[in-house]
Amino acid sequence: xxxxxxxxxxxxxxxxxxxxxxxxxxxxxxxxxxxxxxxxxxxxxxxxxxxxxxxxxxxxxxxxxxxxxxxxxxxxxxxxxxxxxxxxxxxxxxxxxxxxxxxxxxxxxxxxxxxxxxxxxxxxxxxxxxxxxxxxxxxxxxxxxxxxxxxxxxxxxxxxxxxxxxxxxxxxxxxxxxxxxxxxxxxxxxxxxxxxxxxxxxxxxxxxxxxxxxxxxxxxxxxxxxxxxxxxxxxxxxxxxxxxxxxxxxxxxxxxxxxxxxxxxxxxxxxxxxxxxxxxxxxxxxxxxxxxxxxxxxxxxxxxxxxxxxxxxxxxxxxxxxxxxxxxxxxxxxxxxxxxxxxxxxxxxxxxxxxxxxxxxxxxxxxxxxxxxxxxxxxxxxxxxxxxxxxxxxx
Amino acid sequence: xxxxxxxxxxxxxxxxxxxxxxxxxxxxxxxxxxxxxxxxxxxxxxxxxxxxxxxxxxxxxxxxxxxxxxxxxxxxxxxxxxxxxxxxxxxxxxxxxxxxxxxxxxxxxxxxxxxxxxxxxxxxxxxxxxxxxxxxxxxxxxxxxxxxxxxxxxxxxxxxxxxxxxxxxxxxxxxxxxxxxxxxxxxxxxxxxxxxxxxxxxxxxxxxxxxxxxxxxxxxxxxxxxxxxxxxxxxxxxxxxxxxxxxxxxxxxxxxxxxxxxxxxxxxxxxxxxxxxxxxxxxxxxxxxxxxxxxxxxxxxxxxxxxxxxxxxxxxxxxxxxxxxxxxxxxxxxxxxxxxxxxxxxxxxxxxxxxxxxxxxxxxxx
Numbered sequence: 138x139x140x141x142x143x144x145x146x147x148x149x150x151x152x153x154x155x156x157x158x159x160x161x162x163x164x165x166x167x168x169x170x171x172x173x174x175x176x177x178x179x180x181x182x183x184x185x186x187x188x189x190x191x192x193x194x195x196x197x198x199x200x201x202x203x204x205x206x207x208x209x210x211x212x213x214x215x216x217x218x219x220x221x222x223x224x225x226x227x228x229x230x231x232x233x234x235x236x237x238x239x240x241x242x243x244x245x246x247x248x249x250x251x252x253x254x255x256x257x258x259x260x261x262x263x264x265x266x267x268x269x270x271x272x273x274x275x276x277x278x279x280x281x282x283x284x285x286x287x288x289x290x291x292x293x294x295x296x297x298x299x300x301x302x303x304x305x306x307x308x309x310x311x312x313x314x315x316x317x318x319x320x321x322x323x324x325x326x327x328x329x330x331x332x333x334x335x336x337x338x339x340x341x342x343x344x345x346x347x348x349x350x351x352x353x354x355x356x357x358x359x360x361x362x363x364x365x366x367x368x369x370x371x372x373x374x375x376x377x378x379x380x381x382x383x384x385x386x387x388x389x390x391x392x393x394x395x396x397x398x399x400x401x402x403x404x405x406x407x408x409x410x411x412x413x414x415x416x417x418x419x420x421x422x423x424x425x426x427x428x429x430x431x432x433x434x435x436x437x438x439x440x441x442x443x444x445x446x447x448x449x450x451x452x453x454x455x456x457x458x459x460x461x462x463x464x465x466x467x468x469x470x471x472x473x474x475x476x477x478x479x480x481x482x483x484x485x486x487x488x489x490x491x492x493x494x495x496x497x498x499x500x501x502x503x504x505x506x507x508x509x510x511x512x513x514x515x516x517x518x519x520x521x522x523x524x525x526x527x528x529x530x531x532x
Numbered sequence: 533x534x535x536x537x538x539x540x541x542x543x544x545x546x547x548x549x550x551x552x553x554x555x556x557x558x559x560x561x562x563x564x565x566x567x568x569x570x571x572x573x574x575x576x577x578x579x580x581x582x583x584x585x586x587x588x589x590x591x592x593x594x595x596x597x598x599x600x601x602x603x604x605x606x607x608x609x610x611x612x613x614x615x616x617x618x619x620x621x622x623x624x625x626x627x628x629x630x631x632x633x634x635x636x637x638x639x640x641x642x643x644x645x646x647x648x649x650x651x652x653x654x655x656x657x658x659x660x661x662x663x664x665x666x667x668x669x670x671x672x673x674x675x676x677x678x679x680x681x682x683x684x685x686x687x688x689x690x691x692x693x694x695x696x697x698x699x700x701x702x703x704x705x706x707x708x709x710x711x712x713x714x715x716x717x718x719x720x721x722x723x724x725x726x727x728x729x730x731x732x733x734x735x736x737x738x739x740x741x742x743x744x745x746x747x748x749x750x751x752x753x754x755x756x757x758x759x760x761x762x763x764x765x766x767x768x769x770x771x772x773x774x775x776x777x778x779x780x781x782x783x784x785x786x787x788x789x790x791x792x793x794x795x796x797x798x799x800x801x802x803x804x805x806x807x808x809x810x811x812x813x814x815x816x817x818x819x820x821x822x823x824x825x826x827x828x829x830x831x832x833x834x835x836x837x838x839x840x841x842x843x844x845x846x847x848x849x850x851x852x853x854x855x856x857x858x859x860x861x862x863x864x865x866x867x868x869x870x871x872x873x874x875x876x877x878x879x880x881x882x883x884x885x886x887x888x889x890x891x892x893x894x895x896x897x898x
Contacts, residue, residue: 285863513735
């Protein structure tokens with residue numbers, strides 16, 4: 138700021154009227170104030186913890202947990218430690234968040250495009266869907282699916298069934314689970330190999346197109362490689378994949394893959410709720426591309442499908458990605474509502490049961506918050522990177 | 533050559549391009565694919581809407597005081613009507629409902645006055661609503677002064693509690709949010725980093741963990757002698773959380789003010805607070821109103837989470853009603869009712885915010 142320089146140079150300005158010094162003093166005061174508040178909180182906490190006989194530190198993570206969890210992606214039982222409950226909860230959170238993001242993105246894009254459909258009825262249905270589901274609290278929707286829908290399903294003996302291999306009842310969804318034979322690792326290796334081959338096909342095709350102008354059907358070739366290569370290996374390795382079909386034994390189904398109703402309810406609610414927001418984002422993204430672009434592409438003889446794929450979507454994505462990122466973050470954070478219906482996510486298992494048993498509120502809550510902060514930062518880092526790659530390059 | 537100057541009268545447009553048929557042809561059956569989609573969608577609507585309407589209205593029972601009144605086989609709204617007082621007032625003493633009603637009435641009048649465009653003295657009404665009304669509302673709801681009997685907050689519940697949480701949350705979060713946003717755009721590195729850290733932490737964690745923190749950690753932070761009301765603790769959590777979101781809304785508004793305005797303020801010799809208070813914030817706030825309304829909608833829906841820490845908001849009252857052995861099995865009615873109440877509020881607000889966005893479009897964006 139030039140006028141300050143002049144004042145400083147002449148040196149006849151009072152201390153309080155010099156913006157630079159004043160801001161230094163102000164910042165020092167603020168720093169001290171924050172420090173003091175922190176210190177008072179620390180003192181109070183120390184005193185309170187002592188008088189209530191609560192131990193501090195992270196030793197409790199090694200102690201035996203002694204409670205069961207209805208769904209765990211890694212082996213877990215009552216004898217495992219509290220630290221293990223943290224990991225189990227974290228994995229369950231990641232599972233529901235990843236599935237939720239996957240389904241909500243698909244449904245959201247479908248509804249967003251339907252909202253712009255030329256078909257009046259379809260556009261209206263999409264609009265009503267959006268207005269209904271985004272204006273009702275998510276927790277209420279979770280309760281609705283869990284208590285009002287899934288709880289009213291028939292018991293195991295009267296299960297709804299699909300072709301005698303998949304079953305739906307009040308205890309959950311029962312699906313056949315794959316049993317991997319010995320040679321199956323070769324199939325996985327072939328899958329990885331196929332992905333690498335596709336990467337090189339793409340590069341080669343792009344170079345050939347820019348040199349000779351000839352197009353190569355990259356999509357169909359890639360699809361062929363992706364399905365064909367693992368399939369051949371699968372046959373060669375002796376078709377070593379079997380399915381374990383759930384069977385009704387006693388009061389419940391045994392074997393197969395079980396999706397507990399808590400997970401289904403949470404996933405349905407998260408998907409439907411978030412999709413309503415994503416649909417609006419997709420609509421505004423597509424609407425932001427001026428109509429002239431479509432007309433120009435069509436005038437050049439580009440087919441409607443190619444216009445959408447090569448002209449509209451890439452540009453719309455630039456508008457879509459930043460708000461879409463916030464929706465992904467919201468979905469991850471919203472998955473914590475699992476605790477209300479007892480799906481064993483991080484908040485439910487760790488900030489719920491573990492906190493109640495150990496009483497170590499500070500450690501447990503901070504760890505939980507740190508996890509969500511880290512997840513949020515990771516997702517936004519990734520999406521920002523992606524956003525930058527897609528961004529318009531100007532000058 | 534005979535020249536006939538008599539024009540033929542204009543013919544009406546072809547029948548199948550106007551009226552319902554023309555409209556349907558253009559909007560529903562413009563191509564084979566569209567026709568198929570229309571028929572499928574129409575069929576799906578028919579098989580879902582007809583039974584739903586039949587359930588909710590035609591075969592429904594409305595009045596009575598126990599489940600025996602539900603005989604028609606449709607929705608049993610008796611579950612709602614019999615408990616309507618609890619849904620609105622929670623466990624507030626019945627003889628004191630008038631106090632809550634006065635607050636409701638004042639609140640509605642104030643909101644109406646602020647929303648209707650032609651109200652005179654809007655500034656004064658807004659200041660009254662933000663400064664005087666909360667004090668009156670507090671004394672009416674809680675009691676304490678003026679010979680009013682105290683009603684402990686654990687008796688508050690239902691729609692009343694939902695509204696208290698939402699309104700206090702937003703009104704208290706607004707000033708904090710403005711300060712945080714100004715801090716985030718400040719030139720002072722210490723101020724800026726404190727604000728950025730505060731905002732990013734609260735925005736990065738779920739509201740549930742904030743509420744857990746408020747309910748289990750906050751009592752550890754304060755001296756033992758001070759007891760802290762459960763509702764107040766939840767409010768502290770909500771305000772912290774919401775002010776971070778509000779700060780980002782305000783920041784958006786501040787960024788939308790052209791640089792020339794800041795420079796003009798400086799050129800006039802105004803200091804920081806004067807230029808913010810007289811030039812920047814009034815313009816930014818006006819632009820932010822839609823954003824604030826959206827934050828309010830989000831907050832309004834989020835208030836339902838307090839049931840997890842044991843407060844009885846509207847949703848929690850329904851949950852409690854469902855576990856009453858006298859009313860087992862009426863969960864659908866309960867959820868539909870609460871969903872409808874929340875929906876009316878949220879949809880109304882979102883329509884209002886969209887109308888504002890159109891009205892306030894000053895052309896800054898394009």
